[in-house]
Amino acid sequence: MQNEYPTLYSFRRCPYAMRARMALYYSEIAVELREVDLKNKPQAMLDVSPKGTVPVLVLNDGTVIDESLDIVNWAVNQNDPKGWLDTPEDVLDKYMHEMGDVFIPNLNMFKYADRYEDAKPDAAQQVCINYMEQMNATLVKNSGYLGGHKMSKADVIVFPFIRQYRIADENGFDTMRLPALHRWFSEFWRSDTFNNVMEKYEPWQDGDAPITLAPPLSDDYE
Numbered sequence: 001m002q003n004e005y006p007t008l009y010s011f012r013r014c015p016y017a018m019r020a021r022m023a024l025y026y027s028e029i030a031v032e033l034r035e036v037d038l039k040n041k042p043q044a045m046l047d048v049s050p051k052g053t054v055p056v057l058v059l060n061d062g063t064v065i066d067e068s069l070d071i072v073n074w075a076v077n078q079n080d081p082k083g084w085l086d087t088p089e090d091v092l093d094k095y096m097h098e099m100g101d102v103f104i105p106n107l108n109m110f111k112y113a114d115r116y117e118d119a120k121p122d123a124a125q126q127v128c129i130n131y132m133e134q135m136n137a138t139l140v141k142n143s144g145y146l147g148g149h150k151m152s153k154a155d156v157i158v159f160p161f162i163r164q165y166r167i168a169d170e171n172g173f174d175t176m177r178l179p180a181l182h183r184w185f186s187e188f189w190r191s192d193t194f195n196n197v198m199e200k201y202e203p204w205q206d207g208d209a210p211i212t213l214a215p216p217l218s219d220d221y222e
């Protein structure tokens, strides 16, 4: 039987899945949401994407998109109500690479120091702080966002990881003297887009009634 909507395998707290859910919501694309227990991944997901990471989007024609950035791109290319595609290419490239090569590895070493043999959590934390200072300077220069004066794809791919940092060091984050970063962060934090994709669901099991993540035709980014 063909699903009415594309299926999204997701994990609520996963920052990669968060990117994907936010982009789908922004693009007003309804999906059937399947919350995944990462310790007990559904066979239906592994059958379509054996690498076993979330997010995984399965389109109605069977196409599988199992990298978060590809899901963001797919969604925004379907529908781009507020011009997220206007992100300058060099900006997008910079944040895609720096998140993967610099911020995320250092955030993980800071957050999960016990998982590394030669962990240097203080140094790793400092790399993250320096990175956020640079972001703050960019946000000041651009009067608001990473790619210019309005929100774009660059902001949405970065936000879930800054949120991860804040979870690891809430007081440190909140007391940093980085007002432009705080303003940027709280705009996301308070947005419908973020809050609607953070609802809690039990892990999906075959046979469950479908849960549809169906965005209203929303207007929350003014």
Ligand SMILES: N[C@@H](CCC(=O)N[C@@H](CS)C(=O)NCC(=O)O)C(=O)O
Pocket (backbone or CB within 6 Å): 011, 013, 014, 015, 016, 017, 038, 052, 053, 054, 055, 066, 067, 068, 069
């Ligand atoms: N490059 C992937 C990374 C996704 C990823 O690493 N997701 C984590 C959860 S945050 C995962 O599924 N890990 C597999 C596991 O924990 O077994 C993407 O951007 O989609």
